[in-house]
Amino acid sequence: MTAEHRDVRLMTMNDAHADPPGRGRHAPRRYLIGNHPVEVGRTAPGLHIVATPIGNLGDISLRALATLAGADLIACEDTRVTRKLLDRYGIVSPLTAYHDHNAAAARPKLLRRLAQGAAIALVSDAGTPLISDPGFKLVRAAQDAGHTVAALPGASAALAALTVAGLPTDQFFFAGFLPPKHAARRARIAELARIPATLVLFETGPRVTATLADLAAVLGEREAALCRELTKLHEEIRRGNLATLAQASGASEVRGEIVLVIAPPPASAQPSPGDADALLRQALARVSLKDAVGEVAIVTGLSRRELYQRALALAKEQSDGAAR
DSSP: OHHHHHHHHHHHHTSSOOOOOSSSSSOEEEEETEEEEEEEOOOOOOEEEOOBOOTTOOOOOOHHHHHHHHHHEEEESSSSHHHHHHHHHHTOOEEESTTTTTTTHHHHEEEEHHHHHHHEOOOOOSSTTTTSSSSHHHHHHHHHHTEEEEOOOOOOOOHHHHHHHHOOOSSSSEEEESSSSHHHHHHHHEEEESSEEEEEEEEHHHHHHHHHHHHHHHSOOOOOEEEEEESSOOOOOOEEHHHHHHHHHHOOOSEEEEEEEOOOOTTTTTOHHHHHHHHHHHHHHSHHHHHHHHHHHHHHHHOOHHHHHHHHHHHHHHHHHHHH
């Protein structure tokens, strides 16, 4: 046994606690590296937030493997997905589902297990738990009840994309998934537009072309990177401005898990009256005058009163043009 394995074993050993209901006393607590078993002790009681690979199953830490193997229960989004990871490393810890659709019912059961002294590992389908999933409610409830909550850091799609995008990393803002509907998505992009940091977004293949088009319309010619299937066999990273990426993604079907990384706004960018008019025209074609003014005020930083007067004039011009 290596020194590193001994350290992991000591960190997870807690022989003073008997196995609680749900896991047999004789179930093996071990994981496999290749064909070599590594015996571990029982993971310490409490809730353990365990990062798992985002694609390549080799991207997991020894500490994570020891914790999963020594846990009394593993709470996961999809038991089928997590089972593939456990099978790869010969881990037989029991699984239970914890996701958006059952969280309200499952959370009290997990809290009862914690109160009984159980060691529970929380994982997501991929990457670090609590990023765009309901895990934070369980963490908060466990902490409020006085249970130990420990983080086991590891893979994260957002950070992986940020490191390969070739864009500034000194400040970044993770915005998760944008709304699926066009008007709500543009409104959200407008809120993000003035944040002086690199933006990191999640998106799905079927929606990415429409999302890139809306990003280009609201944010302009910002540089960006489309990071697809990171760490997997078909990993792909496309770089360019938003309009170019939108055009390229529209020309061919985009599949898989996607992270979009978008450059921050230029520090010296100051909207001109012409820019404000163009944004108002675009917004007026989609939403009410009031909403258009609010959206453009967020993007430009100009006063709502000034924009409201300008929007009235533009709306009148459009109305007069249509009447002719």
